[in-house]
Amino acid sequence: MKHPLIVFTLGAALLLSLPARAAEIDWKKVDAALGKTAAVSGEVHRYGLPRSDLHVTLDGIAIKPALALGGWVAFAPMHGQAMVMGDLVLLETEITPVMTKLLDSGLEITAIHNHILRASPATFYMHVAGHGDPEKMAAAIRAALSTGSKTSFDPPAATAGAAPTVDLDTAKLDEIMRAKGTATGGVYQFGIPRREPAKESGMQVNTALGGANAINFQPTGGGKAAITGDFLVTGNEVNPLIRALRSGDIDVTAIHSHMLDEEPRMFFIHFWANDDAVKLARTVRAALDKTDVAQH
Structure with a gap:
């Protein structure tokens, strides 16, 4: 039977070796790693990754990024680390290089498919997931998209005047x-x-x-x-x-x-x-x- 002091010492060492608790996640470092500022909803930090670089049309309609080109990833505290889920918008030629980089970093691919039909150019949607250090996962996602796609991480260009209106009732x-x-x-x-x-x-x-x-x-x-x-x-x-x-x-x-x-x-x-x-x-x-x- 182990001595209580030994058990306590081993337990303390184990606790010290665990990743920082969820409440101790430095979200500013996650922002910096991804090169984006999160929209925060409760404990979830969500980052928009719109494909503003693409000019996609469908049935003669120019698709706005907010309609069908709005990629994203979201992080939530989980078991002292974080889980990430997301949906990346990619061209066909970008799928394999982005996937390879994500897999090499330990992230998982949970789906690849279309959302719309007849679009030109065709767009595909890669759903990703992972669990671990949120700063490292954010850096891995940015590296995969930066090297395998033309997803922009630059802040939105400032535009003069009011935001686009929605001409609907x-x-x-x-x-x-x-x-x-x-x-x-x-x-x-x-x-x-x-x-x-x-x-x-x-x-x-x-x-x-x-x-x-x-x-x-x-x-x-x-x-x-x-x-x-x-x-x-x-x-x-x-x-x-x-x-x-x-x-x-x-x-x-x-x-x-x-x-x-x-x-x-x-x-x-x-x-x-x-x-x-x-x-x-x-x-x-x-x-x-x-x-x-x-x-x-």
Whole structure:
């Protein structure tokens, strides 16, 4: 039987060898490693990685970064370190070099797929995950994107005048969607969470970690909007939701997973349409009502 003093000494040494507690994460160092400033939501630090360098069109519409080119990574404290989840927007030629660098650094790839169809150039979305030292993971993500893609880490260029307006009846959209949207980069965005968020590695996948239904409206003139985003649903909700979308002539462009070990198992359904914004909002809301979303 070990002497109590020896046990205490060994325990103290083990504690001293563990990484800093979550509360001791120096987020300024994580910001510096990634070259970005986080948007903070509770304990989650989320970094936007928009592909502002790309000029993507779909059905003659110039896609704004906030509509479908908004890459991101988010960090949350976990077991004295941090977990990271993210969605990187890449061209086809960028997939392998970025993946290789991420894998070499110990990060994981959880999905690669399209979100939209017919876009020129075609864009793909690489979902990443990891657990460890947040500063090191941030540096690894920046290195992978800097060497394997043309993702910009420069701060947004200052523009004269007001932010781009959203030429839509946003009050009406809020009423139909039963949620308050946010204007970002000329796009009106909704993030509508599920009633009970999924869990990954015991952590709730909340809105900041990509655990919400994302619906984006980009004005295309005359009260019309291009819409895209993704719904987050369980397996039994997939077909009721896509039937509701198709009944309103909204294209279903992808059905797939973003994570590997979440509970319950979740699927992400991506979509596209360019039509009267109010009509589209009604169809989207009807589709949401086929799922277990938080009610407002």
